[in-house]
Amino acid sequence: xxxxxxxxxxxxxxxxxxxxxxxxxxxxxxxxxxxxxxxxxxxxxxxxxxxxxxxxxxxxxxxxxxxxxxxxxxxxxxxxxxxxxxxxxxxxxxxxxxxxxxxxxxxxxxxxxxxxxxxxxxxxxxxxxxxxxxxxxxxxxxxxxxxxxxxxxxxxxxxxxxxxxxxxxxxxxxxxxxxxxxxxxxxxxxxxxxxxxxxxxxxxxxxxxxxxxxxxxxxxxxxxxxxxxxxxxxxxxxxxxxxxxxxxxxxxxxxxxxxxxxxxxxxxxxxxxxxxxxxxxxxxxxxxxxxxxxxxxxxxxxxxxxxxxxxxxxxxxxxxxxxxxxxxxxxxxxxxxxxxxxxxxxxxxxxxxxxxxxxxxxxxxxxxxxxxxxxxxxxxxxxxxxxxxxxxxxxxxxxxxxxxxxxxxxxxxx
Amino acid sequence: xxxxxxxxxxxxxxxxxxxxxxxxxxxxxxxxxxxxxxxxxxxxxxxxxxxxxxxxxxxxxxxxxxxxxxxxxxxxxxxxxxxxxxxxxxxxxxxxxxxxxxxxxxxxxxxxxxxxxxxxxxxxxxxxxxxxxx
Numbered sequence: 001x002x003x004x005x006x007x008x009x010x011x012x013x014x015x016x017x018x019x020x021x022x023x024x025x026x027x028x029x030x031x032x033x034x035x036x037x038x039x040x041x042x043x044x045x046x047x048x049x050x051x052x053x054x055x056x057x058x059x060x061x062x063x064x065x066x067x068x069x070x071x072x073x074x075x076x077x078x079x080x081x082x083x084x085x086x087x088x089x090x091x092x093x094x095x096x097x098x099x100x101x102x103x104x105x106x107x108x109x110x111x112x113x114x115x116x117x118x119x120x121x122x123x124x125x126x127x128x129x130x131x132x133x134x135x136x137x138x139x140x141x142x143x144x145x146x147x148x149x150x151x152x153x154x155x156x157x158x159x160x161x162x163x164x165x166x167x168x169x170x171x172x173x174x175x176x177x178x179x180x181x182x183x184x185x186x187x188x189x190x191x192x193x194x195x196x197x198x199x200x201x202x203x204x205x206x207x208x209x210x211x212x213x214x215x216x217x218x219x220x221x222x223x224x225x226x227x228x229x230x231x232x233x234x235x236x237x238x239x240x241x242x243x244x245x246x247x248x249x250x251x252x253x254x255x256x257x258x259x260x261x262x263x264x265x266x267x268x269x270x271x272x273x274x275x276x277x278x279x280x281x282x283x284x285x286x287x288x289x290x291x292x293x294x295x296x297x298x299x300x301x302x303x304x305x306x307x308x309x310x311x312x313x314x315x316x317x318x319x320x321x322x323x324x325x326x327x328x329x330x331x332x333x334x335x336x337x338x339x340x341x342x343x344x345x346x347x348x349x350x351x352x353x354x355x356x357x358x359x360x361x362x363x364x365x366x367x368x369x370x371x372x373x374x375x376x377x378x379x380x381x382x383x384x385x386x387x388x389x390x391x392x393x394x395x396x397x398x399x400x401x402x403x404x405x406x407x408x409x410x411x412x413x414x
Numbered sequence: 415x416x417x418x419x420x421x422x423x424x425x426x427x428x429x430x431x432x433x434x435x436x437x438x439x440x441x442x443x444x445x446x447x448x449x450x451x452x453x454x455x456x457x458x459x460x461x462x463x464x465x466x467x468x469x470x471x472x473x474x475x476x477x478x479x480x481x482x483x484x485x486x487x488x489x490x491x492x493x494x495x496x497x498x499x500x501x502x503x504x505x506x507x508x509x510x511x512x513x514x515x516x517x518x519x520x521x522x523x524x525x526x527x528x529x530x531x532x533x534x535x536x537x538x539x540x541x542x543x544x545x546x547x548x
Contacts, residue, residue, distance in 0.1 A: 071486040072461040265460075265487050336508065338464045339484055362463035362486050369463075391466070391482070391489075 036062050042088035043185050043246040047254075051261050059152035061089040064263035074266035075273075075364035078232055079405070082191040083262035084253050089152040090186055091159070092240055096145050097176035103169050104146055107162065108138065109289060109308050111299020115140045119212050120147075120227050123297050124289050125161065130310035130317070131285040132292065134158050135277060137238075139214040139227055147214065147225065149186070149238070151279045184225075185246035190236035190270070192408060193258040198237060201252065211235075211409035220252045221245070231267065233274025233407040272370060273363050275330060275402025281342055282328060282358040282372060290317040291374070293328045326355065327380035330402040331371040331388060337395035340371040345389040346379075346397075354379050357388060363404060370404050371397075426453040428519050432495065432535050433544035439519065440495045442535055447496050450523040451483065451514065454548060459485040462514045467503040467525060474500060474527060476534050481524060483514065492524065496534045502526040 036055050039062040048055065053064025063086065066074065077083055095104050101112050110123035120139030124132045134154040139147040150158045159180070166178050189198060195206050204217040204226075214227045222245035230236035241249050253259055268278065277283045277292060288310075289295055295318060302308070306315035317323045331340065340360035348354050360371030371388065379386060384399045431439045437455035441448045456462065464484040474480045479491040480500075503525045507513060514522035529535075539547065 065487065066460065070460045075486075269486060338466055338482070338489070341489065362461075362484070364461075364486060393466075 040089075042086055043243045044086040044088065044250050047247065047250055047261070048086065048263075053261075053263060056264070058264060059089055059155070061152065063089060064261075066263045066265040067261050069260065071265040071269060072364040074260065074262045075269040077260050078191045078234060078262055078266060078270055079365055080192065081260070082189065082193040082197050082256070082258045083232075083260055083266070084250060085188040085190065085262050085267055086185075086250070087188045087238070088185040088246070091150040091152060091155040092181040092184055092186055093148045093150065094141075094145060094179045094181065095148055095162075095176060096179060097174070098144055099169065099174040099176045100146055101143050103165070103174060103176040104138070104148075105302070106169075106308060107165060108136070109298040109302060109314070110138060111301040112138065112140060112146065113143075114299055114301050117142045118214050120214050120229060121212065121297070122294075124283075124292075124294060125158065126289070126308055126310040126314070127285055128310050129286070130288040130313035132279075132283045132287055132289065132294075133161055133285060135279055135283055135294075137227065137229060141214065147227075147240075153280055181240065183243055184240045185243050187239045187241060187246070187250060187253070188230055188232075188236065188267075189239060189253065190230045190232040190234050190262075191258075192235055194234075194236050195410065197253065197256045197258050200256070201249075209410075211411050220249050222249055224249075228410060231274075231276055232270035233276070233403055233405055233409075234270075235408050235410045266364075268359075269361060269364055272359050272361060272372070273365055273403065273405045274407060275372065275404060277328075277372075278359055287326075287328075287374070288314055288317060288324075290314065290324050291326050291328065321377075324377055326374045327377055328358075328372060329375055329380050329382075330400040330404060331357070331360070331373060331386070331397045332400040332404070333369045333371075333388070334396045334398060337369070337393060338390045339369040340373075340388045340390050340395070340397075344371070344373075346373055346375055347387040347389060347394065348379065349385055349387060351387065351394075354386070365405055370400075372402065375399070425457060426519070427541045427545045429541045431519070431541065432538035433541065433547075434493065434495045434538060435547060436493045437548075438493060438495050440535060440538065442529075442532070445529050445532060446501070447498070447527045447529050447535070448523050449480075449495060449525050449527060451492060451518055452544070453518045456515050456518040456522070459483060459488075459490060461486050462511045465504075465507040465511045465514060465524065467507070468500050470500050470503060472500050474498060474525075476531075484511075494527070495538060496527055496529050497531050498527040498529040500525050501528050 048064045052068040055062045056065045108123040201220045225240040227238045340357045344357040346355035355375035357373035363370045382401045387394045388397045437452045466482040474494040476497045480494040
């Protein structure tokens with residue numbers, strides 16, 4: 001081959017709008033320039049552009065699918081160092097008032113009465129069929145004030161659902177308000193070195209803030225709400241910061257030597273490795289919490305009554321496991337082959353279809369293909385041998401306990 | 415670290431090859447065409463984790479998909495620049511798909527085709543035209 005002609009001028013941001021072939025299965029397909037320009041922007045938009053982010057339409061926002069490092073490198077970085085994600089597109093909100101607990105408990109399966117002040121939990125909002133409208137992290141600031149983070153892709157229908165219930169509650173004389181925090185941005189700061197980095201920017205003793213806990217604190221001079229949680233399986237923080245302070249805080253964090261910006265691509269790889277669900281892939285309105293392996297989110301105090309929307313169907317499933325038709329499972333692969341993707345078929349060893357993959361890909365950390373999907377209940381036991389068919393080719397697979405990687409949440413010593 | 419991030423992403427183009435707008439290259443030797451994806455394409459796709467290639471002996475058609483290249487994030491079709499019969503595929507990619515990233519124009523080639531209509535290469539771009547196209 002003849003000498004290469006090197007060029008620098010054409011940067012990733014431009015090229016990103018012209019992928020070499022139409023991707024079949026991305027989180028959100030890349031759009032043309034004009035379309036990207038018409039999308040909503042988070043307060044960190046300029047930083048994404050400066051860092052060479054390949055912008056895509058994600059739930060109506062222009063957000064990077066990756067920066068200049070590869071998804072492989074970015075995923076590995078988060079598992080060994082510290083990564084900063086802009087998740088300002090997510091719907092940060094609060095439910096407040098004397099009847100906030102009762103109102104919210106009618107919508108979600110969590111035992112909010114029993115939740116300690118200053119702690120949060122993963123929960124799900126259910127419909128009349130017991131299906132999942134959205135998954136959410138709910139933090140109890142106190143019994144009159146809950147901080148609720150919902151998915152961007154569900155923001156519209158979530159708000160409609162909550163507002164409809166709110167109108168009924170108010171008509172009954174309940175004291176409750178629903179507030180959307182459009183004046184705040186959300187940063188996810190994830191990885192084993194996040195505590196030591198964040199401690200440089202705050203006087204609050206982070207060693208006292210364990211997984212699931214919430215507090216407000218000054219970070220880099222800004223009034224932040226901090227939850228020790230995340231979507232990667234790593235230790236980390238989700239930081240709600242006023243829009244006006246968001247860029248300054250992101251730039252300050254990013255200037256620390258351990259920290260890299262990370263985009264939606266690695267975020268998806270990380271959550272899949274951690275066995276966490278992506279709404280729209282692994283959860284939807286036809287899947288109940290017990291089917292999704294999320295029965296643990298239904299608080300003990302609520303199992304008896306199941307007095308939330310769709311509760312009678314979920315109660316039946318809790319009482320009689322035979323009423324659960326399908327289960328979410330992890331899948332690993334014994335042979336070589338293409339990574340399974342959403343909608344790859346899951347077959348028994350005789351070739352009969354028994355389910356479908358809902359998320360799948362190559363794990364940057366394990367360096368092998370992993371997936372999750374739903375199978376008929378009889379095939380859900382870990383260690384069950386199956387086949388997964390992707391583009392007509394079958395690969396032997398085995399159901400596998402999740403998470404696929406060890407999680408390293410910051411919990412008090414037992 | 416800041417310098418490293420700010421460094422430009424060099425994208426290579428090789429003289430003497432023919433190029434497709436869909437970012438495949440062809441090297442013609444007699445009636446045999448070697449086909450791969452360009453450095454630009456591999457850089458856009460990111461880490462390649464799986465390559466699906468046609469059977470030796472199968473027929474491919476110009477501008478039709480002949481395989482799939484998968485990165486961490488997605489599967490992308492690759493399109494044949496020319497029509498003909500597949501006489502060899504790069505078996506090394508089964509074990510080392512990342513070779514497409516490391517050496518897209520040489521060791522990361524995808525297939526060799528005995529061309530049935532060599533004039534199809536006439537309409538393909540040369541290096542300068544391809545480079546100007548993106």
